[in-house]
Amino acid sequence: MQQQGQMKRQRLSSEEDNLNDDSREFKAERRPPLTRSHKITRDETGKHQLLLVLTGSIAVMKAPELVNELYEKIGKERLTIKIVTTENAEKLCRIQRLEFEDLIYEDRDEWSMWRERGDPVLHIELRKWADSLLIAPLDANTMAKVANGLCDNLVTSIIRAWDLSKPCYFAPAMNTHMWENPLTMQHRNVLKSQLKFKEICPIQKELICGDAGVGAMASIGTIVSLIAALVKDQQAIRSIADKA
Numbered sequence: 001m002q003q004q005g006q007m008k009r010q011r012l013s014s015e016e017d018n019l020n021d022d023s024r025e026f027k028a029e030r031r032p033p034l035t036r037s038h039k040i041t042r043d044e045t046g047k048h049q050l051l052l053v054l055t056g057s058i059a060v061m062k063a064p065e066l067v068n069e070l071y072e073k074i075g076k077e078r079l080t081i082k083i084v085t086t087e088n089a090e091k092l093c094r095i096q097r098l099e100f101e102d103l104i105y106e107d108r109d110e111w112s113m114w115r116e117r118g119d120p121v122l123h124i125e126l127r128k129w130a131d132s133l134l135i136a137p138l139d140a141n142t143m144a145k146v147a148n149g150l151c152d153n154l155v156t157s158i159i160r161a162w163d164l165s166k167p168c169y170f171a172p173a174m175n176t177h178m179w180e181n182p183l184t185m186q187h188r189n190v191l192k193s194q195l196k197f198k199e200i201c202p203i204q205k206e207l208i209c210g211d212a213g214v215g216a217m218a219s220i221g222t223i224v225s226l227i228a229a230l231v232k233d234q235q236a237i238r239s240i241a242d243k244a
C-alpha cells in the first residue's frame with residue numbers, strides 16, 4: 001500500500017517535471033512586448049495595407065502559406081500585410097512553431113504600448129493603418145463575440161472599431177458540429193447582414209479532429225483570389241481618383 005502511494009507520487013512528480021519543461025520552452029520562445037516607441041505608419045507609395053487577423057482555430061497552421069501566397073500573387077510592391085493574433089491563436093502558432101517574417105501583434109502589446117495620453121492605442125492605430133481586414137481563420141468563439149459586440153482583446157477591439165465603409169472578409173473555420181449549430185447561423189447573419197462583412201465559406205473535408213463535413217477553412221487559393229481582386233479594384237479606383 002505504502003509502495004503504491006510512493007509509486008503514484010513518483011509518477012505525478014515526473015509528469016509535473018514534463019509539464020514544467022514544456023511550459024519553460026513555451027515561455028522562452030516569446031518575444032518581449034512592444035513599447036510606446038513602436039510606430040505604425042501608413043505607406044505613402046500607394047500599397048494596399050491588409051490587416052490579417054488570426055483566431056484560435058487549427059487552421060492558423062495555414063497562415064504562413066496564406067501570407068506567402070498573398071505576396072506571391074499580388075506582389076510586395078502592391079501589398080503590405082500586418083498580422084494580429086488572439087492569445088489562443090498565438091499559442092497555436094507557437095506550439096506549431098510557425099514562422100512569419102514580420103512582427104505579429106498580440107494582446108499584451110496593446111497594454112505595453114500605452115502609458116499616458118498621447119501614446120498609441122494599438123487597436124486604433126492598426127484600424128487606421130488598414131485599408132482592408134481579412135479574418136482567416138475566424139473561429140466560433142471570436143465570431144460569437146463579434147456578433148454580440150464584445151471587444152475584450154486586441155482582435156475584437158479592432159473589429160469593433162472597424163470603419164464599416166472599408167472591406168472586411170472573414171473565413172470561418174470550425175468543427176462541423178460547431179458550424180451546424182444554429183447559433184453559428186445567427187452569428188454569421190449578423191456579420192454579413194448588419195456589418196456587411198463578406199464571408200469566404202468553409203469547405204467540406206475530413207477535419208483534424210477526425211470529423212468529416214463542412215467547417216474547414218476555405219482553400220488558400222480561394223482566399224488569395226478574393227483579396228487579389230479587391231486590391232486590383234481598389235488600386236484602379238485610386239488611380240482614377242488620382243487622375244481626376
Ligand SMILES: Cc1cc2nc3c(=O)[nH]c(=O)nc-3n(C[C@H](O)[C@H](O)[C@H](O)COP(=O)(O)O)c2cc1C
Pocket residue numbers: 054055056057058059086087088089138139140141142143173174175178
Ligand atoms: C488544437 C485546437 C484546435 C482548435 N481548433 C478550433 C477550430 O478550428 N475552430 C474553432 O472554432 N475553435 C477551435 N478551437 C477552440 C478555440 O481555440 C477556443 O474556442 C478558443 O477559446 C478561441 O479563442 P479566440 O477566439 O480568442 O482565439 C481549437 C482549440 C484547440 C486547442
